[in-house]
Amino acid sequence: MPAIPSDRVRVAILSDIHYAGTAERARGNDYEMRSIANPLLRAFVRFYRHHIWMREPLTQGEQLEVFLRHIGPVDHVIANGDYSCDSGFVGVCDDAAFQSASECLGRLRTRFGERLQCTMGDHEIGKLTLIGGQGGMRLASWRRATESLGLKPFWQLAVGNYVLLGVTSSLIALPANQPDALPEEWPEWLKLRAAHLAEIRATFDALKPEQRVLLFCHDPTALPFLWREDSVRRRLPQIEQTVIGHLHTKLILWKSRVLSGIPPIRFLGNSVRKFTSALHQAHHWWPFKVRLCPALAGIELLNDGGYYTVDLDPAAKLPAQFTFHPLPRRRK
Ligand SMILES: [Fe+2]
Numbered sequence: 001m002p003a004i005p006s007d008r009v010r011v012a013i014l015s016d017i018h019y020a021g022t023a024e025r026a027r028g029n030d031y032e033m034r035s036i037a038n039p040l041l042r043a044f045v046r047f048y049r050h051h052i053w054m055r056e057p058l059t060q061g062e063q064l065e066v067f068l069r070h071i072g073p074v075d076h077v078i079a080n081g082d083y084s085c086d087s088g089f090v091g092v093c094d095d096a097a098f099q100s101a102s103e104c105l106g107r108l109r110t111r112f113g114e115r116l117q118c119t120m121g122d123h124e125i126g127k128l129t130l131i132g133g134q135g136g137m138r139l140a141s142w143r144r145a146t147e148s149l150g151l152k153p154f155w156q157l158a159v160g161n162y163v164l165l166g167v168t169s170s171l172i173a174l175p176a177n178q179p180d181a182l183p184e185e186w187p188e189w190l191k192l193r194a195a196h197l198a199e200i201r202a203t204f205d206a207l208k209p210e211q212r213v214l215l216f217c218h219d220p221t222a223l224p225f226l227w228r229e230d231s232v233r234r235r236l237p238q239i240e241q242t243v244i245g246h247l248h249t250k251l252i253l254w255k256s257r258v259l260s261g262i263p264p265i266r267f268l269g270n271s272v273r274k275f276t277s278a279l280h281q282a283h284h285w286w287p288f289k290v291r292l293c294p295a296l297a298g299i300e301l302l303n304d305g306g307y308y309t310v311d312l313d314p315a316a317k318l319p320a321q322f323t324f325h326p327l328p329r330r331r332k
């Protein structure tokens with residue numbers, strides 16, 4: 001990695017580490033298949049996971065060590081969400097997922113200390129499985145993520161005239177996630193969302209005209225909801241880039257551009273409804289100048305993982321310079 005120019009501040013960005021500790025690894029790489037009763041669907045998901053998405057999901061976290069060996073001197077590090085494999089599907093209230101996320105964050109904090117900022121991903125709080133309909137969002141996971149893991153739902157970091165902001169996409173996009181939540185927990189989720197949006201509005205309202213924003217938002221499904229906020233939409237010209245994760249590969253971002261605006265499909269289950277509803281609104285992603293930071297391990301088909309560094313001019317006279325660092329997995 002080239003040395004940091006003396007007049008620049010370098011920030012490293014990584015996302016979707018999906019680390020698995022010993023308790024998650026003990027569940028075996030086919031943990032998701034066991035939640036699918038229909039043999040045909042199981043065969044389809046097995047094929048997709050094996051050849052396209054991730055053959056051995058519980059070993060992808062090994063890329064964290066590769067990253068830690070590879071990374072050179074940096075001033076700040078942003079981890080953009082999804083720290084465990086969430087193999088219990090309920091987020092970090094599952095002890096095994098909690099152990100994974102703690103180990104993952106522990107390694108990053110040991111190395112980078114106060115220089116590290118962490119965004120919350122959807123897998124910290126849980127989500128329904130793709131096909132099996134198991135699991136979902138749990139308030140117990142929210143409490144554990146914020147209290148025991150120390151994840152801040154909203155963070156900001158000033159670098160001269162740059163303001164780096166981290167938001168929680170699962171709260172912002174909560175209306176799209178209602179089927180994932182337990183009915184008795186819904187009112188509390190709504191309160192958390194209202195407080196989060198109030199914080200975001202106040203921060204965008206307080207921006208000075210000379211400030212430039214780099215926004216960190218794990219799941220782009222949140223962006224159309226942010227777009228509906230006047231405080232945010234007024235400041236869109238000041239958002240230089242929005243760094244998302246969650247999609248794991250640029251292939252999905254490219255497909256999202258192609259399929260942007262399609263009507264939501266409501267009769268093929270929750271996952272298809274959620275995905276197509278997100279695509280229906282995807283034309284609101286692009287004004288945020290979206291840049292995908294892929295999963296650290298990429299996907300099986302393309303082995304396209306890696307991380308970014310961005311060099312910032314604190315005066316914000318020159319645009320942020322992003323560099324992608326591929327980190328291909330060694331095939332076993
Ligand atoms: Fe992820």
Ligand SMILES: [Fe+2]
Binds near residue numbers: 122123218219245246
């Ligand atoms: Fe995610």
